[in-house]
Amino acid sequence: MEQAVFPKKPYSGRGGAKTPHYKNTCGRESISVPLPGMIVLPVQQHIGAPCVPCVKAGDRVLVGQVIADTTAFVSAPVHSSVSGTVKKIARIRMPNGSPCDAVFIEPDGLQELSPDIKPPEVNDRESLLKAVRASGCVGLGGAGFPTHVKLNVTPDKADTLIVNGAECEPYITCDHREILENSWNIMSGLYTLQELLGFKRVIIGVENNKPDAIELLESIAESETYDPHDRIKVLKLKTNYPQGAEKVLVRSCTGRTVPAGKLPLDAGCVVINITTLSFIADYLKTGVPLIKKRITVDGSAVGMRGNYIVPVGVPIADVLDFCKVKNAEKVLMGGPMMGVAVSDLSTPVLKQNNAILAFSGKDAEVPPETACINCGRCITSCPMRLQPVRIQRAAARKDVAELEKLGVMNCIECGCCTYNCPAKRYITQQMRVAKAILRESKQK
């Protein structure tokens, strides 16, 4: 068997932001939140085709029962996180503003399991992909891309599996807790994926601000019993935001560059979030689909900061109540760099959510924009080698040809340009507008 080759240290990248860590909650064991009065399950909690509800008002549903699905390949079924009664199917507004049908379920408190829950039979690539789809798994690091689509690779296309344990956003510690609380699950998922999908090597990338997590994973990965062919290595990554962005991670772990407009697969890599991997291992053992989620709740308005296991579909307001949040003036779904501000607290926690942050006072203020001083910091801090200052000017002129030339679609919306701008310009927002202008021009 060919020997796997690993880098001795991470490859260096470009740009980034020296954000504060604020990993206040990494030492706190996860706590389960009680069931709310109503669970709200949007039929699209993933990138791809929306599902269609397969239940109706008045139906009794059980924990783990499929309540919405589709035959589309790029999609993932939605399961009930509670037993109870379907009250209605109605349109809600998702955090990004788009409308979506949602199934409202009133829990009965019995948490009766669906008889369909049983460990799947998995013994080859096809049965693994089928099981991952049936589990409703999507990228749990925030992206929400259906995992069975990502794993639909063959050894000639991808030789390296990169496990993303970077967790580079300030405040968020749910992946860190997953490593500390479920390291054996992670390893078991990793061996299954490596064996059935034929990766030559597996690199687990973890930022070096999590020494306890690194030590724990290394102690398993370096054991001859568990990795006899030396195919798995833990790589300590420099703590530098956005280390966990897929393209940045591919560079740090392999030295390869994902070509502009392409995917990690085009550099021979598959990147999977560490909690996603742990969930897959758990599903293969128990057959319980993706119905609950660990999220970090933190911020200056939170009385009880920590990591919480919540049923998918619990309204944010219920989580905030349980965590003793008072006078929140700004609530974010996700981290402060890439998260989305929430205007309606009845919005439910989705499969891919990893944090709710609530701020008050100065922390909730947005500094006023001032004029650009042409310092170029947004350019030097861009990990994608873009020229944000030029892109925002081209967007203001609606100069589609220039936006194309400047490669705006390669922007990963990491927020480093905004963070480093001394004039406090809302550059990342303008990058999103610029991308929308270019997309629309192509649809005409």
Ligand code: SF4
């Ligand atoms: S960092 Fe801000 S002030 Fe400096 S060039 Fe970019 S937009 Fe202008």
Ligand code: SF4
């Ligand atoms: S232009 Fe996009 S990729 Fe570059 S720093 Fe700004 S948000 Fe990040």
